[in-house]
Amino acid sequence: MYILACLLPVLDQSLVNFVIALLIGSIQVGSMDYFIKTSLITIGVIILGVMLFIISRFMRISFMRDILLEVRLLAFDKIINSSYKNFSQKSKDTYISNLINDINIIERDFFLALINIIYNSGIYIVSLAIIAFMDFKFALISFFASIILFLISRTFEKRTIRLQEEVSDKNEKFAVDMSNTFNGLEILKLNRIEDKFLIKALKSITGLERKKFNYNVYTDGQGKIMGLLGFAFLIGSLIYISSQFIEGVSLTETAFMFQLANGCVFNIIAVLPLVNQLKSSVRIFDKITEKEEGLSNNFVKEKEFIFDREIEVKNLSFRYGEKEILKDISFKIEKGKKYLLKGASGAGKSTLIKLLSMIYDTYTGEIKVDGVDYREINEKSLNSNVSFIYQDVFLFEDTIFNNIALYKPYTEREVLEAANKAGLGDLLSKKENGIYEMLEENGKNLSGGERQRISIARAIIKNSSLLFIDEATSSLDEELGRKIEETILSLDSTVVAISHRYYEGISEKYDYVLEIRNGQINQYPAIEYFQEVDYEKGSK
Amino acid sequence: MKRALNKGVPFLILALLILSIAVSIEGYVSIKIMKIIDYGLDGNMELFKKESFVAFILVGILLPLNILATVTRGLYINKSLIKAKVYYVDRLFKKNINEFQEENNAKYLSALTNDMNNIEGKYLIGIYETGASLIRFLVSL
Numbered sequence: 001m002y003i004l005a006c007l008l009p010v011l012d013q014s015l016v017n018f019v020i021a022l023l024i025g026s027i028q029v030g031s032m033d034y035f036i037k038t039s040l041i042t043i044g045v046i047i048l049g050v051m052l053f054i055i056s057r058f059m060r061i062s063f064m065r066d067i068l069l070e071v072r073l074l075a076f077d078k079i080i081n082s083s084y085k086n087f088s089q090k091s092k093d094t095y096i097s098n099l100i101n102d103i104n105i106i107e108r109d110f111f112l113a114l115i116n117i118i119y120n121s122g123i124y125i126v127s128l129a130i131i132a133f134m135d136f137k138f139a140l141i142s143f144f145a146s147i148i149l150f151l152i153s154r155t156f157e158k159r160t161i162r163l164q165e166e167v168s169d170k171n172e173k174f175a176v177d178m179s180n181t182f183n184g185l186e187i188l189k190l191n192r193i194e195d196k197f198l199i200k201a202l203k204s205i206t207g208l209e210r211k212k213f214n215y216n217v218y219t220d221g222q223g224k225i226m227g228l229l230g231f232a233f234l235i236g237s238l239i240y241i242s243s244q245f246i247e248g249v250s251l252t253e254t255a256f257m258f259q260l261a262n263g264c265v266f267n268i269i270a271v272l273p274l275v276n277q278l279k280s281s282v283r284i285f286d287k288i289t290e291k292e293e294g295l296s297n298n299f300v301k302e303k304e305f306i307f308d309r310e311i312e313v314k315n316l317s318f319r320y321g322e323k324e325i326l327k328d329i330s331f332k333i334e335k336g337k338k339y340l341l342k343g344a345s346g347a348g349k350s351t352l353i354k355l356l357s358m359i360y361d362t363y364t365g366e367i368k369v370d371g372v373d374y375r376e377i378n379e380k381s382l383n384s385n386v387s388f389i390y391q392d393v394f395l396f397e398d399t400i401f402n403n404i405a406l407y408k409p410y411t412e413r414e415v416l417e418a419a420n421k422a423g424l425g426d427l428l429s430k431k432e433n434g435i436y437e438m439l440e441e442n443g444k445n446l447s448g449g450e451r452q453r454i455s456i457a458r459a460i461i462k463n464s465s466l467l468f469i470d471e472a473t474s475s476l477d478e479e480l481g482r483k484i485e486e487t488i489l490s491l492d493s494t495v496v497a498i499s500h501r502y503y504e505g506i507s508e509k510y511d512y513v514l515e516i517r518n519g520q521i522n523q524y525p526a527i528e529y530f531q532e533v534d535y536e537k538g539s540k
Numbered sequence: 541m542k543r544a545l546n547k548g549v550p551f552l553i554l555a556l557l558i559l560s561i562a563v564s565i566e567g568y569v570s571i572k573i574m575k576i577i578d579y580g581l582d583g584n585m586e587l588f589k590k591e592s593f594v595a596f597i598l599v600g601i602l603l604p605l606n607i608l609a610t611v612t613r614g615l616y617i618n619k620s621l622i623k624a625k626v627y628y629v630d631r632l633f634k635k636n637i638n639e640f641q642e643e644n645n646a647k648y649l650s651a652l653t654n655d656m657n658n659i660e661g662k663y664l665i666g667i668y669e670t671g672a673s674l675i676r677f678l679v680s681l
Contacts, residue, residue: 093649100653108661171653178629178652182645186637198633205625213618220610228603231569235576235592242580242588254581397644441644 005059006115010122012049014130017259019045025252064111071106074289075099083379084359097175098288102168109164110281113274120267120274127263134257138240142261145233146268149226153272156222157279163215164280168287170208177204222273230269237261301375305382307465307494309370310334311356316365318348318355325351327519328365335465338495340507340526343516349498352516353468356496358382387459389488391471393451395443400428401435403443404457414461422457423487424450449480456487469497482506502530544627545663548620555612556671560679562605563672567679569598617664625656 022038029035079087079095124146132139181188181197188194237258245254311333318326325348333339333356341349354360355367358379367374395403404415416435419428427450431437443451452472459467469488473481482503488495489509497510510526524532572595579588632640632648 096646096649097653100650101657104654104657175649175653179645179649182632182648185633185640189637194633198630201629201633202626205622205629209618209622209625212621213614216617217611217614220613221607224603224606224610227606228599231599232596235595238573238576238580239588239592242577242583245581246583251581258577441641444641 001059001063003118005056005063006118007122008052008056008059009119010126012045012052013123013263014126015045016049017263018256021252021256021259024255025250028251060115064107067111068103068107071285071289072099072103075103078289085361088359091176091179093176093179094172096179097172101171101175102284102288105164105168105284106281109277110285113278113281117271117274117278120271123263123267124271127260127267131257131260131264134253134260135244138237138257138261141240142237142264145236145265149229149233149265149268150272152229153222153226153276156218156273157276160215160219160222160273160276161280161283163211163218164277165283165287167208167211167215168284170211174204174208177201219273219277222276223270226269226272227266230265233265234262237265301378303372303376303378303381305369305377305385306372307335307369307385311466312366312368312371313356314366314368316355316363316367318351318360318363320351324519326355326363326516326521329516329519329521331514331521331523333494333496334511335494336492337511338489338509338526339497340510340513341496341498341516342513342529347516348519349516350470352514352521353470353496353498357386357388357468384462385464386466386468387462387464387493389452389455389459389467389469389472391474393443393455395439395446395451395454397439397441399433399436399438400424400431400454403439403454404435404461406458410461415457418457418461419453421460421487422453423483424453424457427453448476449484452476452484453487456484456491459493460491464493467491467493467495467497469495469499471498471500473499473501478503541624541627544623545620545659547623548616548664551612551616551619552668552671555609555616555668556675558605558612559609559672560675562602562609563675563679565598565602565605569595569602572598613668616668617660620664621656621660624659625652628652628656 019038019042023035023042026035026038075098079098128139128142131142178201181201184197185194188197241254241258241261244257245251249257313332314330316326316329317324341352343349351360355363358374358377361375369377400419401412401415404410404418412435416428419425419435427446428434428437439445443454446454455472467488472488473484476484481501485499485501485503485506486509488497489506495510499507501507508527508530513524513526513529515522515524515529572591576588576591576595579585579591628651
């Protein structure tokens with residue numbers, strides 16, 4: 001439909017060429033009747049042209065709208081469905097840039113290029129076919145001339161694509177830089193270093209605009225060079241056509257041939273830089289929609305995560321580059337028990353949680369859940385059975401209800417129950433709209449404790465069998481930290497938590513302490529561990 | 541914002557000035573083509589060749605001029621957009637923390653990407669194209 005819409009103006013242009021030739025020819029005929037007749041035909045063609053234009057425009061716009069929506073969905077689908085491991089390799093602002101800037105590039109360059117390529121190619125083919133019918137030799141010359149022009153244009157292709165990619169990359173960098181600056185502006189201002197970052201932002205703006213300038217000048221410049229070559233061909237055509245006129249060909253035919261030669265050359269010239277532009281846009285399309293290959297192994301990940309008995313870690317080793325973090329460790333996590341991970345900073349506690357939650361899979365040894373190898377388990381299945389509570393909780397600019405339900409179809413009763421279990425009852429009673437109170441950007445209007453409780457409510461409502469907690473209470477005061485820790489330990493889920501804090505009378509409620517030291521892991525009953533710490537008055 | 545965009549006006553004038561020279565020569569080339577056709581149809585090959593040669597020379601001059609017009613057009617858009625973005629970011633940095641936090645950061649980012657794309661496509665290029673069309677119209681007259 002889109003191709004048809006782009007070809008409608010080709011029909012119009014061919015008819016216009018013909019009636020202009022008729023009008024010019026009427027001078028040679030010298031009859032008023034003939035002139036009036038051709039004038040009426042011309043008016044008819046003009047009216048038809050207007051109608052064709054409107055029809056073509058409507059058809060094109062609806063196609064563009066549908067395709068752009070599809071591109072946005074594909075790009076969004078790629079981001080949403082990428083594994084956490086792949087997703088976390090880039091800044092989130094890079095994805096925002098893909099969804100905004102790159103789609104703008106496709107909208108502007110791809111469609112503009114495509115419509116003109118179809119239209120100009122249509123004119124070229126129709127003109128060449130008519131010339132071939134009228135004068136085969138001239139058609140052959142025109143065809144070879146266009147091949148030469150095409151080959152010349154090919155020399156610009158690589159650089160056009162490269163420049164377009166550079167613009168896209170700079171757009172990403174710009175989005176990341178600006179987002180970082182905006183997110184940290186409060187800290188910058190409090191530390192009075194905003195001027196430094198302002199200069200950095202200005203550099204980022206200048207860098208991006210320079211790349212855009214290079215691309216625009218290069219693509220427009222191509223058009224000008226090709227135009228000059230086209231003009232050279234046109235003069236050659238004129239010489240040939242004039243010689244035909246001298247040999248007795250009618251003025252109408254000569255004028256028509258000249259217009260067709262024009263259509264043949266200048267339309268193909270217009271097409272060639274656009275082909276390069278189109279290819280560069282297609283590269284951007286591929287970049288934002290092509291699914292990234294997983295970095296992992298050859299295992300088929302089709303098994304479900306079913307945790308009814310235990311997770312067994314056997315002879316597990318893991319390294320970051322040259323640094324070995326975990327060395328041949330073995331332990332078990334029993335269903336329903338609470339585990340506290342201890343160890344010095346950098347010992348590998350967070351790494352172990354990332355291994356147990358499938359974020360890292362480049363380990364040696366085994367992790368098995370109820371006897372099934374982790375590497376065979378589908379990541380989505382694991383994610384639907386586990387929850388995470390981090391020190392920093394991300395909150396959507398939405399209601400408390402949606403922040404707990406995370407847009408899943410839970411009932412109001414279920415959400416309220418989870419909120420109350422997580423200790424949010426007081427907060428909800430103070431809010432005018434209760435569970436439907438709107439949160440500001442990333443929950444600016446909540447305290448640290450309230451944010452953590454929303455995170456706990458998310459885990460409760462999800463009914464996760466396994467809960468990973470990384471320093472959930474470290475930024476809270478003693479009293480609030482105790483309350484949060486108590487809430488976490490009262491849950492039915494299996495808990496694997498990292499915490500540097502010790503809450504007397506509460507930390508002992510953990511079943512086991514897993515202590516990582518020098519890449520090795522030791523397991524202790526929590527009560528014994530804390531008694532020993534207390535006895536030694538220091539860390540174990 | 542408009543004041544910031546107006547700082548690109550000298551570049552717009554320069555771009556349109558160079559374009560008007562290029563369009564004038566293009567107009568002159570059209571007259572030459574008209575003569576070439578006349579001489580061709582008359583069978584006067586000597587004058588035909590002479591006019592064709594002059595037309596070629598003029599087109600040769602047109603190439604650097606057109607490229608210069610492209611560069612100055614690019615410069616106009618480049619400078620205007622830099623001024624507009626710098627003005628916007630500078631204004632954001634001048635806000636106090638409370639004022640800044642009144643809006644979502646995504647809105648600021650959207651202004652710098654989506655809105656600036658619209659300013660480029662619909663305002664800056666629009667002004668240039670209007671000027672270019674006017675010049676072409678005047679040269680045709």
